Amino acid sequence: MDFDDTPDEAAWRAEVRAFLDEHKDELGQRAGARELDATVARRRQALLYDAGYVGVTWPVDAGGRGGTPMQQSIIDQEMARAGVPGLINLIGIGMCGPTVIYHGSEDQKRRYLQRLLRAEDLxxxxxxxxxxxxxxxxxxxxxxxxxxxxxxxxxxxxxxxxxxxxxxxxxxxxxxxxxxxxxxxxxxxxxxxxxxxxxxxxxxxxxxxxxxxxxxxxxxxxxxxxxxxxxxxxxxALTTLMSERLTLGGGGTEIGLSVEEVTRHVAAQVAALPPERQALVRQQLGRSYVSSLGIRYTGYRLLTALSQGNLPGPEASAGKLAGTTAARDLADLAVRVLGDDAVYGATADGSSTWQDLQAVLPGMAIAGGTNEVLRNIIGERVLGLPPEPRADKDKTFRELAAAGA
Ligand SMILES: Cc1cc2nc3c(=O)[nH]c(=O)nc-3n(C[C@H](O)[C@H](O)[C@H](O)COP(=O)(O)OP(=O)(O)OC[C@H]3O[C@@H](n4cnc5c(N)ncnc54)[C@H](O)[C@@H]3O)c2cc1C
Missing domain, CATH: 2.40.110.10 (Butyryl-CoA Dehydrogenase, subunit A, domain 2)
Structure with a gap:
């Protein structure tokens, strides 16, 4: 594993950071659960695309930049650091686009891919x-x-x-x-x-x-x-699912919520608590911090493999499993410390609370592979445990459907 930016990566990081800083008013701020104004979000993605920061790893003839996974990861890290909302067409970029790139005709690629990256089509x-x-x-x-x-x-x-x-x-x-x-x-x-x-x-x-x-x-x-x-x-579909796991679980950035962000929000309230209750919150934040480091470094290992030209393995499943669990623990902690109605962020459409965010996160533990399914993948493909019994292998779909399977 290599933790340091190379000189090229450091220059790229500085360029991305300067762009996000210069355009922070147009890009807006992450405001929690209710933030999807599609028109604004499409405009934001087009701005980032035109600057060269969307579809970085896609081939140039697909509308991308032919860049490295490391460059993409640096963009993700800098967007998270600056609090910029995620891209509206994330499913298009992470799952649908790669499927068209690998399996589509030249005509489909020409018609669809660049428009997808600019969020002209969702x-x-x-x-x-x-x-x-x-x-x-x-x-x-x-x-x-x-x-x-x-x-x-x-x-x-x-x-x-x-x-x-x-x-x-x-x-x-x-x-x-x-x-x-x-x-x-x-x-x-x-x-x-x-x-x-x-x-x-x-x-x-x-x-x-x-x-x-x-x-x-x-x-x-x-x-x-x-x-x-x-x-x-x-x-x-396996192309899509492999890209999905990478999009949701890879890269070493937090899923939905970071321990630093939660600490910033709860610090004042925790300082006002009696010492014995402070200790409990500190312990929980400490635990979350340790698991966030594990997630980050597992993500870096995956990126190192990618940057050496290797395909991602089941570690992306581990990243997603640990990431969603950590985010849920942090949201629960924030709600307990700050109260049910504490505001997490505000947009022109209204504000969203920590409780709204808490209610979104369980879905992340289901989408793109449930925790149980991810544990099966880790058990079978990482730990080498015996596979689940599969009784449907030698039957046709019609036979299975008739049997109500
Ligand atoms: C927020 C969100 C967004 C989503 N977006 C999309 C989308 O854009 N497109 C799309 O196609 N789908 C989407 N999904 C659907 C998602 O992929 C499915 O919900 C997921 O694959 C689980 O399938 P299921 O809901 O049918 O649950 P089931 O597969 O019926 O699972 C029910 C329960 O059984 C457990 N289980 C199932 N099989 C096993 C097993 N072999 N071993 C142990 N336990 C098992 C599961 O973990 C779960 O607890 C989304 C879901 C969510 C929550």
Whole structure:
């Protein structure tokens, strides 16, 4: 592991920091749970893209900069340090775009990628269904090809983040029920404004409505919008899931909340507590600090591997698991010390409280792989424990569905 910036990295960090400082009024401040004004967020992403700070690792012919993961990580660290809100098209950049880069046609890349990076088009990931989340390969949304070659899609997705604002999505469908469940899948780009697509926002316990149910009622998708071969959707989806794990778990920056930030907010109240209660809070902050160092260094190990040209391993799962757990502990602590109504941040639309943030974080421990699923990955792929028994390996999807699996 190498902790120090090289001279090039230090120069890059200084450049990014100066840009964020110069544009801090346009970029705004992270204000907690309720901050999604889509127009403002699109403008913010375009400003960062035009300056060369979005899609840094993407190839130049895909609209990116052909830069290194380390450069991207420095941007992430500096944005977190400056309190700049995250990018609105994060799912597009982290999951959908890489899938188009690896599996799309030249025509798809030309039409979609640069617009995605500038947030001219927003993207969503249409994978999970009511009966298939962790067991993604059990999905039922079906696509049937007609004699002209067009595909007709019918089914339902759920928990689709940003679908209500999205222009396009990557959509995983079942095209052949008579082979094993991982085999008969095919991926498409779907136009979210196409006839037959209905998006219904779901209200979350945080008060927000960032994700949705999406219904497909005989939605027609031209064959030119297929990503990868017919029946090869699982391999295509693995590209997406690998990128997702990296986006959510890698890089050594905190997920949602840092121990330094919480300490800053609670310091005055803690100082006013009687000494025996101060000690309890200090112990908890100390514990969070130790785990944040573990997360940071695991992230750096991953970045070191990436910068040496190696593919990310299951350590990204460990980073996400530990990161979401640490963020939840910190939010719980802040609410206990500051009280239910303490304001975390404010935007033009109103303020959000620490309790709002506390209510958002459990979702992070589910999205992109639940804690239990991540523990399975760590158990099997890091610790070498025996794999879970899988009784569905030799059955076709049709047989499994008939058996109610
Ligand atoms: C905030 C948020 C945003 C999301 N955004 C998107 C999105 O944009 N696009 C998208 O497609 N999906 C999205 N999802 C869905 C997410 O991917 C699924 O919720 C997740 O994969 C879990 O699936 P599930 O909800 O069906 O739960 P299930 O898979 O039914 O799991 C239920 C419980 O069983 C446990 N469990 C399941 N399998 C195992 C196992 N093998 N071993 C041990 N325990 C197990 C789980 O850990 C969980 O506790 C989002 C979810 C959230 C919370």
């Amino acid at each position: 993207w969503c990931q249409l994978f999970s269904e009511p009966a298939s989340g962790s067991d993604l390969a059990a999905l039922r949304t079906k696509a049937v090809q007609d004699e002209r070659g067009d595909w007709h899609v019918t089914g339902q997705k759920v928990w689709t983040t940003l679908a209500h604002l999205s222009d396009y999505g990557i959509l995983l469908t079942r095209t052949d029920p008579d082979v094993a469940k991982h085999r008969g899948l095919t991926m498409f780009v779907v136009d979210m404004k196409a006839p037959g697509v209905t998006v219904r926002p779901l209200k979350q316990m945080s008060g927000g409505a960032d994700f949705n149910e999406v219904f497909f009622d005989d939605v027609v998708i031209p064959d030119s919008e297929r990503l990868g071969e017919v029946g090869d959707g699982w391999r295509v």
